[in-house]
Amino acid sequence: MRFDCHQHLWPPALVAALRQRDAMPFLRDWTLHLEGENPYQVDPAAHDVERRRAAESAGRVLVSLSSPLGIEHDPGGAELIDIWHASALDLPDPFHLWAAASVAAPDPAALTKILREDRVAGLQLPATALGSPDAIAFVEPLLTVLERAGKPLLVHPGPAAAEPGELPGWWPALVPYVAQMHRSWMAWHVAGRHSHPSLRIAFVALAGLAPLHHERLSARGGPAFVADPNVFYETSSYRTDAIAAVARVVGPAAVVHGSDRPYAEPLDPFAYHDAYFTANPARLLR
Template sequence: MTRFDCHQHLWPAPLVAALRDRDSYPYLREWTLFLPGENPYRVDPASHDPVRRGRRETGRVLLSLSSPLGIEHLPGTDGAALIDVWHESALRLPDPFHLWAAASVTSPDPDSLARVLRADRVAGLQLPATALGDPASIERLSPLLRELERADKPLLVHPGPAAVEQGDLPDWWPAVVPYVAQMHRSWAAWHVAGRKTHANLRVAFVALAGLAPLHHERMAARGGEFGTPDPNVFYETSSYGPDAIEALAAVVGPGAVVHGSDRPYAEPLDPARFPDEFFHVNPERLLGG
């Protein structure tokens, strides 16, 4: 059986070059990344070497464009050009790397997405949680979601750009505070509105959806409904360990959990410590196998 890591990042050389050519966010200066809502980040070049990375893997790896870069939110051709670079260069990467497609959320182009989704190495579409934070946003992006349904491929919801905040915040702040809040919000929006309009779409929320399902008791106390967990909603594990994963699985069921690492920012789970289905069966179901 194929072992899956449903969520990693690797920037192909053409994307690195394109980010270095930029004079506005997001941009690279040599190997230092600059984003408006985060401290400058020193990138390890080895983390984006596909040969070195490939030697570390034992199964299929699904790569995604780093949504906190904000590329999907860039206006007009600015974002579209970088998304094209991502698709063209990531599709040329060797095994074990497959990819999640990306799409502009400022100027959605379902026809372009449909063409990209035809590639066998494209697992589905990743969208930033910052573009799916309320029912109206889900409705606005429905043309993209309908293309996914036609292709019978899933949606991956990933944290988007961190907002600019005041004060000297630690480097871990964006990943632990705004990213988690974004995931929680996008899960709630999907719970309220997404399934009503996209009945058959399979959806995976990165980082256990910010642990949103664990708030089901508070939701019920305030007049909401959780009910039976949605069998087409999945929860990816990156940056979490046994405490959070076991608590979430107790609410949504172990069949909803899929392994993802967020490498190079975190490491994969130890298969010896978690149910085998997280690595094989559940990802196959997410991907339509």
């Protein structure tokens, strides 16, 4: 089976809930308003379930709550997370989902319940909740539940902080998102793996290319890099040069295909290692 480990698809119930909000994040018609990004004009077709289903060639597609919305960090975000779970579980095949969880007030009991669902692949957390050893310790109850369930963690960019002045629309994806992924990868290798020795974890967007800094890490007194068979690197928005460079460091068995659709398109399976689409995701998801 061919996998796409990372897409976003907003069910109608989630769209309606975002339109009812007055505080960010919220939708006005199809314009998305976020604290740290310019207003974004959402393409309605991108969240048309039947249109997306018809466009799929993967046998299993994992969709997730868009962590840059900041819902997981919102003290009142639990209701939206519940709406996400209920509506995403009703999506037709090939769509399965990553669970979400509040990182403002972690609720391991709620996570335990949703992880029992067969269509739930694992848990997605924002990189902004995993950016230091202390941050990882704070979400320890969620990670413990996840590890006990035998399901993996997906680390996704979180909300971008508000910045002064006008910035181009691509800025969050290329600057704060990449930095968040880099930081969460470093924190995981410093503190996360020691606390969760068997937890499988995948970093979106090749972990912001963090593995390519292993020589500098060593030169500056950090721990020597050793490839971890339970750490995976998802490909979204990257192509040949970056994927090949990361695979040389971490090994090709650690790379899993994810597209980040509708923000980027899937890779051509005939142009890349077949295991990125099949065997490697299957090992991540088990």
